[in-house]
Amino acid sequence: MASIDLQPTENKSPSHQTSITGAEAIVQALIQEGVDIAFGYPGGAIMPIYDALYDYQDRLQHVLVRHEQGAIHAAQGYSRASGKVGVCLATSGPGATNLITGIADAQIDSTPLVCITGQVPSHLLGSDAFQETDVIGISIPVTKWNYQVTKAEEIPLAISKAFFIARSGRPGPVLIDITKDAQFQLLDFVYKRCTSIRSYREEPTIEMDQIKAAAKAINEAKRPYVVFGQGIILAEAEQEFKAFVEQSNLPAAWTILGLSAIETSHPLNVGMLGMHGNYGPNLLTNECDVLIAVGMRFDDRVTGDLDKYAKQAKVIHLEIDPAEINKNVHAHIPVLGNAKKTLPLLTQRLQKKVRNEWLKRFAECNQLEHDKVIQEELNPTNEILTMGEVIRILNEKTGGDAIIVTDVGQHQMVACRYAEFKQSKSNITSGGLGTMGFGLPAALGAALGAPNRTVVCVVGDGGLQMTIQELATIYQTQAKVKVLLLNNEFLGMVRQWQQLFFDKRYSSTEMINPDFQLLAKGFRMPTNQVTHRDQLDQALTDFIETEGAYFLEVMVGKENNVFPMVPSGSGVAEIRLD
Amino acid sequence: MEVIKQEFTITVYTENQVGLLHRITTIFTKRKINLESLTTSESEIVGIHRFTIAVTETKEQVIKVVKQIEKQVEVLKADFYKKKEVVQQELALYKIATETLTNGIEIERIVREHNARFLTIEQEFVVIEKAGYKRETKALFDELEPYGIKEFVRSGRIAVARQQFGPGKDIEALLLASSSNI
Numbered sequence: 188m189a190s191i192d193l194q195p196t197e198n199k200s201p202s203h204q205t206s207i208t209g210a211e212a213i214v215q216a217l218i219q220e221g222v223d224i225a226f227g228y229p230g231g232a233i234m235p236i237y238d239a240l241y242d243y244q245d246r247l248q249h250v251l252v253r254h255e256q257g258a259i260h261a262a263q264g265y266s267r268a269s270g271k272v273g274v275c276l277a278t279s280g281p282g283a284t285n286l287i288t289g290i291a292d293a294q295i296d297s298t299p300l301v302c303i304t305g306q307v308p309s310h311l312l313g314s315d316a317f318q319e320t321d322v323i324g325i326s327i328p329v330t331k332w333n334y335q336v337t338k339a340e341e342i343p344l345a346i347s348k349a350f351f352i353a354r355s356g357r358p359g360p361v362l363i364d365i366t367k368d369a370q371f372q373l374l375d376f377v378y379k380r381c382t383s384i385r386s387y388r389e390e391p392t393i394e395m396d397q398i399k400a401a402a403k404a405i406n407e408a409k410r411p412y413v414v415f416g417q418g419i420i421l422a423e424a425e426q427e428f429k430a431f432v433e434q435s436n437l438p439a440a441w442t443i444l445g446l447s448a449i450e451t452s453h454p455l456n457v458g459m460l461g462m463h464g465n466y467g468p469n470l471l472t473n474e475c476d477v478l479i480a481v482g483m484r485f486d487d488r489v490t491g492d493l494d495k496y497a498k499q500a501k502v503i504h505l506e507i508d509p510a511e512i513n514k515n516v517h518a519h520i521p522v523l524g525n526a527k528k529t530l531p532l533l534t535q536r537l538q539k540k541v542r543n544e545w546l547k548r549f550a551e552c553n554q555l556e557h558d559k560v561i562q563e564e565l566n567p568t569n570e571i572l573t574m575g576e577v578i579r580i581l582n583e584k585t586g587g588d589a590i591i592v593t594d595v596g597q598h599q600m601v602a603c604r605y606a607e608f609k610q611s612k613s614n615i616t617s618g619g620l621g622t623m624g625f626g627l628p629a630a631l632g633a634a635l636g637a638p639n640r641t642v643v644c645v646v647g648d649g650g651l652q653m654t655i656q657e658l659a660t661i662y663q664t665q666a667k668v669k670v671l672l673l674n675n676e677f678l679g680m681v682r683q684w685q686q687l688f689f690d691k692r693y694s695s696t697e698m699i700n701p702d703f704q705l706l707a708k709g710f711r712m713p714t715n716q717v718t719h720r721d722q723l724d725q726a727l728t729d730f731i732e733t734e735g736a737y738f739l740e741v742m743v744g745k746e747n748n749v750f751p752m753v754p755s756g757s758g759v760a761e762i763r764l765d
Numbered sequence: 766m767e768v769i770k771q772e773f774t775i776t777v778y779t780e781n782q783v784g785l786l787h788r789i790t791t792i793f794t795k796r797k798i799n800l801e802s803l804t805t806s807e808s809e810i811v812g813i814h815r816f817t818i819a820v821t822e823t824k825e826q827v828i829k830v831v832k833q834i835e836k837q838v839e840v841l842k843a844d845f846y847k848k849k850e851v852v853q854q855e856l857a858l859y860k861i862a863t864e865t866l867t868n869g870i871e872i873e874r875i876v877r878e879h880n881a882r883f884l885t886i887e888q889e890f891v892v893i894e895k896a897g898y899k900r901e902t903k904a905l906f907d908e909l910e911p912y913g914i915k916e917f918v919r920s921g922r923i924a925v926a927r928q929q930f931g932p933g934k935d936i937e938a939l940l941l942a943s944s945s946n947i
């Protein structure tokens with residue numbers, strides 16, 4: 188079958204160079220795309236590219252991780268913190284397969300990535316050659332696009348398309364598999380950034396009828412309610428979003444990927460959606476009359492039982508991806524388009540409204556949750572340390588200016604519930620896939636992507652052990668990652684489910700852990716451990732104020748639970764406070 | 766919500782790209798939807814390929830799948846049709862021993878009655894060809910079976926839309942509009 192059509196190469200642009208190797212062309216193409224950092228791990232099938240990188244170290248930093256899963260999560264963290272495309276490199280076979288978890292994570296969380304994998308020489312394809320794996324086949328279901336390059340001349344177009352596809356529209360991961368012979372071959376290098384692909388529509392055209400219908404519905408609503416997701420951050424529509432909710436005093440709740448799109452202290456920010464979200468945002472989903480979803484995809488962790496989700500409401504769905512409309516929740520008024528463009532069109536048409544009564548409902552629910560859950564979690568009355576109080580004091584130390592990267596589990600839910608944010612792109616977490624092991628490498632990437640910001644990695648004792656080797660990468664790169672280990676000596680989230688739904692049968696969730704202090708010391712980190720409340724404040728001061736990386740372990744209650752909770756399979760209104 | 770499963774034909778216009786078949790089929794396998802048949806061919810537009818897919822599913826599910834297909838970078842357009850909205854055909858080949866033919870006129874009568882034809886007559890075997898709906902090719906199969914069918918094959922469904930302009934019309938417009946050659 189056909190390979191990529193090559194464009195005519197008549198005009199000799201400044202980027203035209205005769206006869207360079209495919210490997211060098213890849214590196215130059217990356218530089219032309221504005222890439223200044225890539226995460227990866229070498230091996231036989233990608234050695235020519237590593238050789239080419241050697242000559243470009245001044246322009247393109249390569250971060251040598253300790254496992255390819257670390258590379259991909261670091262690229263994700265980098266992208267989420269910087270808004271740029273994350274790049275990672277791996278060799279064929281095991282190198283490439285080690286990327287897959289992170290690619291799947293990036294696909295479900297719409298993170299723009301370009302992954303470059305080496306492949307066995309083209310004449311060996313299909314021969315089960317050493318370290319041959321069908322990476323194209325394996326990655327198809329978890330990539331936005333992928334392509335195998337077998338000739339050097341395909342490289343410029345393949346790379347330019349990869350970046351264009353990864354970052355445009357609803358972003359996502361792209362994989363380019365390059366055979367070793369193509370890396371050695373010579374080509375005439377001409378690079379032109381891709382700006383369109385005829386079979387690919389970046390974003391749907393805005394239909395004014397939809398905008399008008401949505402504006403009318405919001406203007407007529409008595410209890411309108413906004414639920415928002417990462418779409419706002421990906422579209423860089425934070426200002427437009429704030430103007431939108433402020434125009435008509437719309438209470439707005441976030442998914443954990445939408446967190447930080449609007450500051451946590453904003454009076455219209457009513458809190459977190461979903462299984463461990465806030466009480467009001469869940470309960471009142473079933474009391475609003477118009478539900479306005481912005482850049483979110485109604486994940487089941489957000490909606491609970493769909494048959495009991497917002498059945499009373501007229502649903503407006505602002506979304507860039509047509510396939511998300513009516514996928515889980517029926518949209519009475521879909522508003523297709525890029526939120527950066529659709530939101531202002533909508534805001535223009537909104538009447539100013541006060542909505543005191545309706546907003547009071549959220550405040551009342553918040554008060555109830557505060558009395559029943561939050562107060563005790565943040566200021567516990569017994570001596571067992573809670574995750575919540577750690578995050579509360581952390582907020583005091585960071586002033587809400589830090590990037591918080593979390594792993595997956597109870598600590599993730601607690602961090603998302605209680606961390607305070609003043610800026611966008613500050614909460615980095617694995618949402619759709621819930622990938623344990625994401626946190627530490629993602630924090631490394633975030634620290635390199637936002638070098639002027641404080642980056643805190645909130646991680647559990649289980650998840651840390653999945654990618655703990657990246658502490659070595661943190662040391663080697665001198666990335667200023669602050670690791671906050673909330674150690675409950677359990678796979679806490681699973682243990683909570685066992686307690687609540689499996690009769691306390693703690694099957695394989697308790698861990699006899701290594702000495703994390705010794706381990707962190709082994710990775711040459713400054714470390715500290717907190718076992719009592721009276722040490723906590725000072726320890727967190729040192730944690731934030733010590734220049735550079737730091738490892739702080741806090742021993743928290745072994746059997747503490749995260750509440751509120753919408754038990755899986757229940758409706759959002761069945762949210763439990765205890 | 767429509768929960769009744771019915772026959773649908775999905776048409777997909779695509780660039781000709783290695784791996785795209787896999788990309789499209791995984792959309793079905795991810796949802797455990799059985800592809801009854803899948804045919805790829807050229808389309809009426811130069812350089813543009815076409816998939817014709819037959820499924821029995823709920824309309825709701827088909828809509829979702831079609832949107833997921835259309836989202837793929839190299840897909841220009843995906844549409845779905847109910848049974849009544851397409852003119853469709855399948856081709857079947859039946860191989861039987863030549864001696865069953867020489868033993869009487871029965872086979873020839875059956876072939877004639879079913880509007881089938883002999884594609885080839887060899888010394889050892891004959892091949893009968895029949896185009897039609899599945900029930901028609903099946904009916905012929907049932908009649909020939911007592912005489913011994915040595916080999917049987919039926920093609921996937923091919924179908925065109927029952928409207929003056931098929932989906933290709935939009936694609937031509939799209940291609941005209943895009944100046945880029947990528």
Ligand SMILES: Cc1ncc(C[n+]2csc(CCOP(=O)(O)OP(=O)(O)O)c2C)c(N)n1
Nearest residue numbers: 596597598621623647648649650678679680
């Ligand atoms: C790779 C992976 N394996 C398994 C799970 C299932 N899982 C979800 S949370 C969790 C426990 C996490 O334990 P820990 O990291 O100690 O965090 P805690 O819940 O105790 O805060 C597990 C096993 C997962 N999300 N990801």
Ligand SMILES: [Mg+2]
Nearest residue numbers: 647648677679
């Ligand atoms: Mg734990």
